[in-house]
Amino acid sequence: MTGEEGRVELRLTVDGAERTASIDPRSLLLDALRDELGAIAPKAGCRTGDCGACTVRVDGAIAKSCLRLAVADDGCEVRTTASMAVGGELTPLQQAFWDTNAFQCGFCLSGMLFAAEDLLERTPSPSETEVREAISGNLCRCTGYDAIVAAVLSCAAPPVRSSRGA
Amino acid sequence: MTTAVPPRLTGSPVRRQDGDVFVTGRAVYTADVRADGAAHVALVRSPHAHARIVAIDAAAARALPGVLAVVTGDEAAEHCEEIPHGLDAGHLGGHHAVVRPLAVGTALYAGEPVAAVVATNAADAALAAAAVEVTWERLPVVLDAEQALLPGAPLLYPDWGDNLIIERDVGPDDFTAAAADAAHVLEGELRTHRGTAAPMETRSYLADWDPAAGKMTVHATTQNPHVLRTVLAATLRLDEEAVHVIAPALGGSFGLKMYGNREDFIVPLLARMLGRPVRWVEERSATLLAGTREQVLRYRVAAAADGRLLALDVHAIADHGAAAPTHGWGMAHVGALATGLGYALPSCHVRYQVVATNKAPWVGTKPFGKDGATLLLERVVDRVAQVVGVHPAEVRRRNFVPPDSFPWLHTSGLELDSGDYATALDLTLKRLDHPAVLAEQRTARAAGRLLGIGLAFELMPESADIPGALVSAFDTSTVRMSPTGRVTVLTGVTSPGTGNETAIAQLVADELGVPMSSVQVVQGDTERCPYGFGNISSRSIITGGNAAVLAARDVAATLRATARAMLQVEPTEEVVLAGNAAALAADPSRVLPLAVVAGAVHTLSYRLALDVEPRLESTRTYRPGNVRQVPDALGRMQTYTTYPYAVHASVLEVDPETGSVTLLRHVVTHDCGTVVNPMFVDGQVTGGVAMGIGAALGEELVFDPDGVPLTTGFKTYLLPRAIDLPTVELEHLCTPAPGTPLGAKGVGESGFSGALAAVVNAVNDALAPHGAALESTPVSPPRILAALQAVGR
The missing domain is CATH 3.90.1170.50 (Aldehyde oxidase/xanthine dehydrogenase, a/b hammerhead)
Structure with missing residues (x-):
């Protein structure tokens, strides 16, 4: 089953825009986003859910898009890092990643930014250990992670308790 | 006359020029x-x-x-x-x-x-x-380099008659004579495992x-x-x-x-x-097929009673995998060149054999074979320290090439340019608070805990020149200013994602007195950039950066001459390019916007500065002066430009029940000469340390008995994650590279080798009270448990 035969229509809201695409039903969400909808922010690093470079938000929840069939997300709202900055204004987290050199090649950024954003929403004043745990579903080969941890901690709200480990 | 403009951007932690493109997911990679x-x-x-x-x-x-x-x-x-x-x-x-x-x-x-x-x-x-x-x-398959050398082994290339890709000797083979008066001669074997870049x-x-x-x-x-x-x-x-x-x-x-x-x-x-x-x-x-690092290193070392190394003889057997058209096998050669480098070793000889086996080939991988040399020397120094009863830090200090001995000709032919290794060691021990950590270790050992401290010195020859190959120590950059004062830099070096384009922009902006926002660096396009050798051997700033500085100085000279003509002052008058303007040094109130000067070069050349060629563009090649392609009487060449180094200290604890290792601290003092962007340098070193720790503790390409890879993804090839690593504590030292415009040394491969060796030494230090030792990598839990069980623990 391939070619034009057997293709199915996928409806997604991608980065705020309602989109439809005729896709191969075997498509992963990652491939539908990248190949059919031109959303290149999520990257294919491993296709096994280990590196996190393909991370997006699906109906608000962070998700590794290489582990999802696109058709299963029909009708969902998908956000990539391309729509993190609202109105062209970088979020404090994006700004911090830039200012503190929290990336080098940048391939891991979708996973790192979303994991960090998700952490700060749940835990506004995380400890360093909490930050390290929160981004440990993602791999970075360039930075050694220290700059990423520093960037996330710089965006933490003033702590309401001791910042020692969780 | 030319005047050095006081640096403003060089040395500053300027952020990535195009960072917003990356954090908003708009950066375009090949697959995009x-x-x-x-x-x-x-x-x-x-x-x-x-x-x-x-x-x-x-x-x-x-x-x-x-x-x-x-x-x-x-x-x-x-x-x-x-x-x-x-x-x-x-x-x-x-x-x-x-x-x-x-x-x-x-x-x-x-x-x-x-x-x-x-x-x-x-x-x-x-x-x-x-x-x-x-x-x-x-x-039939052969999956082990030593077995592949045996008569009757299956042959990958039957017409060769054996499985030997190449074998060579580096350094004079005079161990016996050099070891004649030694107090101690130790023999040993170190086995390093197959890793990959990933x-x-x-x-x-x-x-x-x-x-x-x-x-x-x-x-x-x-x-x-x-x-x-x-x-x-x-x-x-x-x-x-x-x-x-x-x-x-x-x-x-x-x-x-x-x-x-x-x-x-x-x-x-x-x-x-x-x-x-x-x-x-x-x-x-x-x-994950691409291999690197798998070697057997057999050695003899001779030492004096005070721990001074007298002679080292190494036989390296490299498990290359199938032959390949890449430079991969060169890692064995570079490892031989780098063996013993930085230590005042009177005699050092390495015989290496690169062997074909039924595995995917070696591919050049950071830090290109120097990691094996570092690991070998740092294990050797620790063993010598144990035998002579002197602390490993002191044995290193006694053997370092002293800071007043440069240039230092190593036995392999490489010539060290500068450095202060003992000071780097001192800074590392100070940051570590070595006495306090030793006291903590005594307490821990008394309680039966396996706390280890490991030291390692790494010295990375960088910016290589391979005579006869398309890997040269020089590169070329063009600097071009438009009539409105915008600057384009076209360079033959590329970035693997390190941000070197931003560092090159910093250098050029300083020379021309323009803001970062005026400078665009173009890399990686064969129809736009001058022919170059790209990104290898930590060379981008040394070669492309220095070339861009030379080219920018040419453009600056034209701007200064034109500004003098516009201001109607003598050719001897000093003009300062700064703040996007050209001003008289003697009277800063006489100032012209740089865009006006650039416009004048393009539009008023017949009225102004007739003696100046009206061109705001220069292409320059920077060819470091210290490379020597002509072999000396012993056949040796000087094929590296700069010699950055670092001293690492790793503190960790081994769990005797599970064999798992918890890293507690990792301290590095690093010297890459003049630093163009400290934020980027820290990023390179920290990233290298993480990769070295990964190599030490667990990253390993594993095969089944038939040679089929078992490590086919990140569930089996285990890169370190954030939770696995301590914060890397960095100290810096600066001995500028002599005879170069910038004084910068390469940094792209730094951190890896010393981290690998420091962790291996620390694990051995942790196991030492039980008499256990581990002379193979990775120092993973099964191997640690096996080492403990071997001594009856």
Whole structure:
């Protein structure tokens, strides 16, 4: 089953825009986003859910898009890092990643930014250990992670308790 | 006259110029480049480590929907030449291997591509690749370098008569004489495991052949677009100008994406055979085929009673895997050159043998064989310290090349330019609070805990020159200013994602007195940039950066001469370029916006400065003066430009019940001379340390008894994650590289080797109270438990 035969229509809201695409039903969400909808922010690093470079938000929840069939997300709202900055204004987290050199090649950024954003929403004043745990579903080969941890901690709200480990 | 402009941006932690593009997900990598109508490639790979290809039946695959072509190795070979070698062992006394884009006749390792399927989409291509039926005749495999050297071992290349790619000697072989008066002679063996680079982005290519124009355009994950163009043209029987290579943003590389990998050639070849755009994105399991580092290192070391090293003799047996046209085997040579470097060793000899086995080949991987040399020396120094009863820090101090001894000619022929190794050691121990950590260790040991402290000194020869190969120690940059004062830098060096383009912009902005926002650096395009050797050997700032400084100084001289004419002052009057303006040094109120001066050069050249060529553009090549390609009487050459170094200390605890290691601290003092951007330098060193720790503790390519890789993804090849690592504590030292415009030394490979060695030494220190030792890597839990069990723990 391939070619034009057997293709199915996928409806997604991608980065705020309602989109439809005729896709191969075997498509992963990652491939539908990248190949059919031109959303290149999520990257294919491993296709096994280990590196996190393909991370997006699906109906608000962070998700590794290489582990999802696109058709299963029909009708969902998908956000990539391309729509993190609202109105062209970088979020404090994006700004911090830039200012503190929290990336080098940048391939891991979708996973790192979303994991960090998700952490700060749940835990506004995380400890360093909490930050390290929160981004440990993602791999970075360039930075050694220290700059990423520093960037996330710089965006933490003033702590309401001791910042020692969780 | 010229005047040095006080640096403003150089040395500052300027952030990445294009960082907003990355954090908003808009950066375009090779796999993101749009190509309407591009077909997709899937490779048919050998499931066997050694097997003859009896027949390939592609009829079923060709009949599948969406399939455009199935190309076998035999068919591909008709359309191209063999791949040129980056470093041909056959020209250096070893064996030449014919390597083609797809295997012909025999597959020599599991995962070797033997056929390619092209289909309208990637899923169909993958499905069809699985449907290609290959009839195999399995051959005996050899998976161990020492066994491969034995008579009667299965041969990968029967016409060679053995499995030896090359063997060579580095340094005078005079151990016996040099060791005559030694108080101690120790023998030992160190075994290092097979690792890989594993950048987050796998390799990818998009090739587009325009038959009418006879033009091939290739977007490639490559560190060396110009050299790739040269070898692609040769392989495809095209003129060089018919090939246009573009390197988009690179998602990490660490050596993996140096030119010459057979994947470089498959996709362009298919594009030409099919006459349409073709793309391929490498599967992660294939990225993890590339090997490095696996060696047996046998040594004899002679030491005086006070711990001074008198002589070292090493026999290195490198498990290369199948022969390859890349520079991979050169890692064994560079490891030999670097062995003992930085220590005042009167005698050092390395004999290395690069051996072919039925594994995927070595691919040049950060830090290019120097890691083995570091690990060997740092284990040797710790063993000597134990024998002579002197602390390992003191033994290192007694053996370092002293800071007043440069230039220092090492036995391998490399000539160290500068450094202060003992001060780096002192800074590391001070940051560590060494006495306090030793006291903590005593307390821990008294309580039965296995706390270890490991030291390591790393010295990285950088910015290589390989005589006769397309790897030179020089590179070229163009600096161009427009009539409105905008600056474009075109350079032959590329970035694997490190941000060196921003650092080059800092240098140029300082020379011209313009803000960062005025400078754009263009890299990685063979039709825009001057011919260059790209990103290898931590060379981008040394070569491309220094060249850009020289070119910017030419442009600055024209701006200054024109400004003097506009201000009607004498040619001897000093003009300062700063703040986007040209001002008289003697009277800063007499100032012109730089854009006005640049405009005048372009529009008023007949009225102003008639003696100045009206061109705000210069192309300069920086060729470091200290490389020597002509061999000396002993056949030795000086083939590296700079010598950055570091001293590491690692503190960790071993759990005797599980063998697991918890890293508590890692301290590094690093010296890369003049620092252009401290934030970027810290990033390089920290990233290198993380990679070195990963190599020490667990990253390992593992094979089944038939040679089939078991580490096919990140669930089995275990990169360190954030939770596995301590915060790296950095100290800096600066001994500028003498005789260079900037004084900068390479930094791209720093951190790895010392971290690897410090962790291995720390694990051994942790195990020492039980009399256990571990002279092989990785120092993973099963090996640690085995080492403890071996001494009855």
